[in-house]
Amino acid sequence: MTDTTAPLWPAPTAVTPVDATIELPGSKSITNRALILAALADGPSRVRHPLLARDTRLMIDALRALGIVVEPVDDGVSVAPARVTGGIGIDTGLAGTVMRFVPPVAALADGDVRFDGDPQARKRPMGIVLDALRALGVTVDDDGRGVLPFTVAGTGAVAGGPVTIDASASSQFVSGLLLSAPRYDKGIVVHHDGAPVPSQPHIDMTVAMLRERGVEVDDSEQNTWRVEPGPVRALDTVVEPDLSNAAPFLAAAVLTGGTVRVPRWPSATTQPGDDLRDLLARMGADVALDGGVLTVRGTGEVRGLDADLHDVGELTPVLAALAALAGSPSHLHGIAHLRGHETDRLAALAAEINGLGGDVAETDDGLVIRPAPLRAGVFHSYADHRMAQAGAVLGLVVPGVRVEDIATTSKTLADFPGMWARLLGHGQDTSALDGKASLGQEPTA
């Protein structure tokens, strides 16, 4: 729920077109997968340029609690696998990747592992993962609620084998099971039965990262993933920048008719944020990827967008903010699963944009957004980092927007307000705190 005691952040308006180079820290999704796979590997690994923000710190803390040794090194962390130990508690915060990826690891522990998280996390769907673990031979106690808190009773080994789940509410149900599966006695065969699984690129990311570490994965049959049991090879790996976190900065270029450059943009990636290139071009931006640098230029025109965001749902809040300021209507669809994200994002976006005078209607699986003049007001963030980012984007061109709890952006960016100030020319450089930040240091946002 909204933190009504959180201070209001006066979102800065852009007085001139932005012109900035944004160094983004590592991808949340890649960092947390790399950490899990390093914890389960056959030797010590390095994860370079990881994201160091709340979600990845929670993952590091969770793995440390399970006995894994995670130490800071120059440009990231070293991870030394160890026997997975139980008798501990894990805080998932509001991180989907922690609450869905760590229980399958905890099933390998030699004792009970109790999970809990933020109050809002207790609403995020978990039952599918817990039932799947049960089907694989693991004892889980959730008092029959299918949400946090729950206890996984590890016995040191998991039988594994075939399991059928309905992953239509989150791709993370599939990814979480696949990541630990090579360490299960029989591996795993996950079969999905239900409406289409969202966020396919994130499942592709899981499969690709397992294969990079020598794990045999067969995903040739639709809705079925087979992971063979066997060693996970230790790896020295560099994390790509978080392309989904590029969204608010690139949106600033589009809205202000300015230019934003993002270095180290990968030429090939499984990150859904790569779709920003196409989506922003469809909204009227000039987009070029040259020599590993993505450049987005606003053309003065912001067009409405009709898009199925089923595969790239996490881009929705910022795209909805852009759409609210576009010159023509938008229809964002295929995103019913966003109701189970950090908050019900469809309801939250409609409420907050309409609260500023907008015209947003919820549909079963999306939003219809019609252009309307927006006015000053409070934009609530619902403890959702991407809601807060959406509020900042609106504030660029709507004077007097105040975003509640901007600090919630520290879920996936250590210093969003600082980066935003530098984007607007209020600071020295645009480099984010990334792998260089100390592990003991808390985000400053």
Ligand SMILES: O=C(O)C1=C[C@@H](OP(=O)(O)O)[C@@H](O)[C@H](O)C1
């Ligand atoms: O596996 C991952 O790293 C993620 C998968 C997606 O979850 P859903 O499939 O629940 O949308 C995405 O929205 C989330 O931000 C990160």
Ligand SMILES: C=C(OP(=O)(O)O)C(=O)O
């Ligand atoms: C849905 C998101 O996060 P989580 O990993 O907590 O599911 C997100 O970052 O947009």
